[in-house]
Amino acid sequence: MTTTPRGDEQPLLLKGGRMVDPAQGIDGACDLLVRRGVVERVGRDLPAEGAVVIQVPADLVVCPGFVDMHVHLREPGQEHKETIASGAAAAVAGGFTAVACMPNTDPVNDHAGVTEEILRKAAAAGLARVHPIGAVTLGSRGERMTEIGELRAAGCVAVSDDGHPVADALMMRRALEYASMFEMPVVDHCEDPSLKGDGSAHEGYYASALGIRGIPGAAEEIMVARDVTLSELTGGAAHIAHMSTRGSLRAVRQGKERGVRVTCEVTPHHFILTDEALSYDTNYKMNPPLREAADRDAMIAGLVDGTIDVIATDHAPHHADEKAVEFDAAPFGIIGLETAVPLVLDRLLHAGLLPLGRLVELLATNPARILGLPGGSLAPGSPADVTVLAPDATATVAAGEFRSLARNTPFDGWRLRGGVAAVLIAGRTVHANAQVAGAGVFAAAADDSAG
Amino acid sequence: MTLPPAADRAATGVPAQPVQRLRSRHLLGVADLTPAEVLLILDTAEAMREVGTRTIKKVPALRGKTVVNLFFEPSTRTRTSFEIAEKRLSADTLSVAASSSSVAKGETLVDTARNIEAMAPDMIVLRHQSSGACQMLAGVCSSRIINAGDGMHEHPTQALLDVLTIREHKPALASLKVAIVGDLLHSRVLRSNVALLGMLGADVWVCGPTTMIPPGVSRFGVTATSSVDAAVEGADVVMLLRIQLERMRGHFFPSRREYFRLFGMSAERLARAKPDVIIMHPGPLNRGVEIASDVADGPYSVILEQVSNGVAVRMAVLYLLAGLEEGGA
Amino acid sequence: MAVVMEAALIDRALMRISHEILERNRGLEELALVGIRTRGVPIAQRIAGNLFEIVRHRVPSGTLDITLYRDDLMRHPVGPQPVLRRTEIPFSIDERRILLVDDVLFTGRTIRAALDALVDFGRPLAIQLVVLVDRGHRELPIKADYVGKNLPTSIRESVQVRLAETDGFDEVSIREPASEDRS
Numbered sequence: 001m002t003t004t005p006r007g008d009e010q011p012l013l014l015k016g017g018r019m020v021d022p023a024q025g026i027d028g029a030c031d032l033l034v035r036r037g038v039v040e041r042v043g044r045d046l047p048a049e050g051a052v053v054i055q056v057p058a059d060l061v062v063c064p065g066f067v068d069m070h071v072h073l074r075e076p077g078q079e080h081k082e083t084i085a086s087g088a089a090a091a092v093a094g095g096f097t098a099v100a101c102m103p104n105t106d107p108v109n110d111h112a113g114v115t116e117e118i119l120r121k122a123a124a125a126g127l128a129r130v131h132p133i134g135a136v137t138l139g140s141r142g143e144r145m146t147e148i149g150e151l152r153a154a155g156c157v158a159v160s161d162d163g164h165p166v167a168d169a170l171m172m173r174r175a176l177e178y179a180s181m182f183e184m185p186v187v188d189h190c191e192d193p194s195l196k197g198d199g200s201a202h203e204g205y206y207a208s209a210l211g212i213r214g215i216p217g218a219a220e221e222i223m224v225a226r227d228v229t230l231s232e233l234t235g236g237a238a239h240i241a242h243m244s245t246r247g248s249l250r251a252v253r254q255g256k257e258r259g260v261r262v263t264c265e266v267t268p269h270h271f272i273l274t275d276e277a278l279s280y281d282t283n284y285k286m287n288p289p290l291r292e293a294a295d296r297d298a299m300i301a302g303l304v305d306g307t308i309d310v311i312a313t314d315h316a317p318h319h320a321d322e323k324a325v326e327f328d329a330a331p332f333g334i335i336g337l338e339t340a341v342p343l344v345l346d347r348l349l350h351a352g353l354l355p356l357g358r359l360v361e362l363l364a365t366n367p368a369r370i371l372g373l374p375g376g377s378l379a380p381g382s383p384a385d386v387t388v389l390a391p392d393a394t395a396t397v398a399a400g401e402f403r404s405l406a407r408n409t410p411f412d413g414w415r416l417r418g419g420v421a422a423v424l425i426a427g428r429t430v431h432a433n434a435q436v437a438g439a440g441v442f443a444a445a446a447d448d449s450a451g
Numbered sequence: 452m453t454l455p456p457a458a459d460r461a462a463t464g465v466p467a468q469p470v471q472r473l474r475s476r477h478l479l480g481v482a483d484l485t486p487a488e489v490l491l492i493l494d495t496a497e498a499m500r501e502v503g504t505r506t507i508k509k510v511p512a513l514r515g516k517t518v519v520n521l522f523f524e525p526s527t528r529t530r531t532s533f534e535i536a537e538k539r540l541s542a543d544t545l546s547v548a549a550s551s552s553s554v555a556k557g558e559t560l561v562d563t564a565r566n567i568e569a570m571a572p573d574m575i576v577l578r579h580q581s582s583g584a585c586q587m588l589a590g591v592c593s594s595r596i597i598n599a600g601d602g603m604h605e606h607p608t609q610a611l612l613d614v615l616t617i618r619e620h621k622p623a624l625a626s627l628k629v630a631i632v633g634d635l636l637h638s639r640v641l642r643s644n645v646a647l648l649g650m651l652g653a654d655v656w657v658c659g660p661t662t663m664i665p666p667g668v669s670r671f672g673v674t675a676t677s678s679v680d681a682a683v684e685g686a687d688v689v690m691l692l693r694i695q696l697e698r699m700r701g702h703f704f705p706s707r708r709e710y711f712r713l714f715g716m717s718a719e720r721l722a723r724a725k726p727d728v729i730i731m732h733p734g735p736l737n738r739g740v741e742i743a744s745d746v747a748d749g750p751y752s753v754i755l756e757q758v759s760n761g762v763a764v765r766m767a768v769l770y771l772l773a774g775l776e777e778g779g780a
Numbered sequence: 781m782a783v784v785m786e787a788a789l790i791d792r793a794l795m796r797i798s799h800e801i802l803e804r805n806r807g808l809e810e811l812a813l814v815g816i817r818t819r820g821v822p823i824a825q826r827i828a829g830n831l832f833e834i835v836r837h838r839v840p841s842g843t844l845d846i847t848l849y850r851d852d853l854m855r856h857p858v859g860p861q862p863v864l865r866r867t868e869i870p871f872s873i874d875e876r877r878i879l880l881v882d883d884v885l886f887t888g889r890t891i892r893a894a895l896d897a898l899v900d901f902g903r904p905l906a907i908q909l910v911v912l913v914d915r916g917h918r919e920l921p922i923k924a925d926y927v928g929k930n931l932p933t934s935i936r937e938s939v940q941v942r943l944a945e946t947d948g949f950d951e952v953s954i955r956e957p958a959s960e961d962r963s
Contacts, residue, residue, distance in 0.1 A: 204666050204667045205667025205670045207666070207667075208665035208666055208668065208671075209667070209671070210582055210604060211583075211601070211602050211603030211605070211642060212582055212603075213603070279586075280582070280583030280586050280587060321559070324559065324561055325560065325561070326560060326579070326583060326584050327583045328582065328602070329581060
């Protein structure tokens, strides 16, 4: 990571505002002193001591930087959809200081050369931290395991064949065993390929009525149950990507009750939308598909009861031309980096379902822990990666203004309460939201240090 | 949604005020029509039938109008039927057999349609293997779009001709038991017929192997069963859907032999139906698979009437859509 | 609104036309009536009844819907499009003298369409035009052979024919201003 730390000598003090950092048990007024890009002190009424002081407005919330552990940055190979630079810009605009990018690029990130190239591009962009996820198998073809040790050394934080499941049970077993040597989770896109077939939407009334081939929830649940079982067998850490059904949730919950090292994530669209929203609009085509109301409700229940560890976006950019086709011919996926935080605040916080502390766990603490990243908390010694929320700022989603190159979102035009005021990485302001009153103090500080 | 939930559809059973025009400038699906619009189409089709009985089977109603039949799936029956309908109305017609591999060649459906539109047709009759293809074109084209079958979604003119045929034999549609037997899962004919017959108040039973019953079928407002005897019992109309033999590979049924044994419409099975039952099939027939030859050719069969009614229904739809003023809804 | 013909006057006009038809046409076997939908149909049937009364011969009568032959299919202003009804001509028109019957002769466009339609049914010996009212303002070179009443009108006025068979009572009236009337 090359984000330049603030001037070596002059520290930065974030003063006032509310700090929410569940890892330290903090929820309240708290100052933050940053030196050389690292948190030096946390506490009330810290002295300025020559630091550049940012007076944080009282209605803003200082949180550890959010980590989106499931994004597709498309580079190398599909730069017309997204680049590492545009994806990293979308990440910070959406409130994420770090993203973990899936290996299904072209070529697949299945050897160190690709990993290093991604890290080089990310460093050049100088925005969000980018943590590559390596492939489990060469070309994600499910046949031969990658050199996971070398991928780890090159900077990969997890392995996954995302886009595809690790379909072969023995391969999954070996991957869990092998990756555990490097303390890397295996992130699995859970889907039985034969049950998924050529489906494009959740199997049920709405897909039937539209004549769209269905993907049953069981296609996912079978794989989730298998992965829980294999994680139990091997002791390896399995992370269930983009969980979407109540059966999957049940399997994970039961596994966790038995002490299995399984974790899971859910996307905002899976805890907000259902298949009732289906039309032939390809911005509603993603994999896993939008499920039925009982599944959506289960996702919320899993967030509330703690079964679900992480909210991740599965940010999947596609070019408009690629989506402007017949529903069954369209690629799966929607973007999420620039809508996730407003959706989470509007639909979970303001709906009274989850307190802010729990949301920070889901968006920062837990993904950092699962991937073994140094962030996820603002405890002294942590990188000074900060997401500043404006929980009461209301804005309308305007896909046309996204930093992402892609526009494929079903949330365009949604009016949402809660947004991102500013993002700091290693103590440097990388995003200050001009739409949020009071966020200007972060931009001004950035200018100060630049000057 | 495409099929209104059963509760909503029941409400449409109220006798409709007659209408003199269609609201939409496209015919994308039966589900978009009101009962009054359906009656307008059927009545117009009945009047159109007379044109086919003349020595000179041609009227000038669509003179100077250009209709392009854009068929991405092979279809002899539907394409021919539309072509005859267009010619009888004096439209200039052009049939394009666009292979679905044009996608593989890189041209998208939207681009293909825009190219055709550049030649200023008035209407495009579209047959496509993807559900929703017609909706998509209607969103980007200025021509009127007529759905000649989109994927597993709808085939509205087929359902309209089916209902026209039923009405000729059994005018009181609302009191009929209609049994639809066959591959329900992949059938656009099923979806359009369920929507249309449901709208008109018929008691619709659908029957097929459990592998071929669409998930969520209970919300279609029909009775679903795998017992062909239960479906046929007391039926006024038995409509058979084509079984595509390639479905055997998808594990939907093991063999044509077993399919015929369990679901094929034989004379003895048909004996459970009303004595004046009519047998329908959208074609093309698989004799000895979904229907026994003696039933297909027997006295109850109205299969060929369906074909002639197809021309009349398509004339009606073309005429009614052409008559809508420009800039209409 | 002014009533210009009542039931008795309409009856008398149609009876006079019936006599004129007989005077001008030798060979009743060759005659056939074709009424243009909607109100030409009952008028044709009444004339057929008159002819039977006078000469005890049944002249066949058919029904023609000219909707598919109109020249204004896509030119209608916002008004409803004409609903297509069945054409029923249960006899061959070849080698017959066809008495084409309509209620009001106005621009002549309906008759033009009806002539086009008739030609599609065969090759009659001759076509003669019967109308209950000729209100003038022709836009095509068409002239009626038998007229119940010549009615000078302004183009803005509308002429409405009501008949017992279709409307419950017989009456011809003029109304100002014209609504849609393209007869």
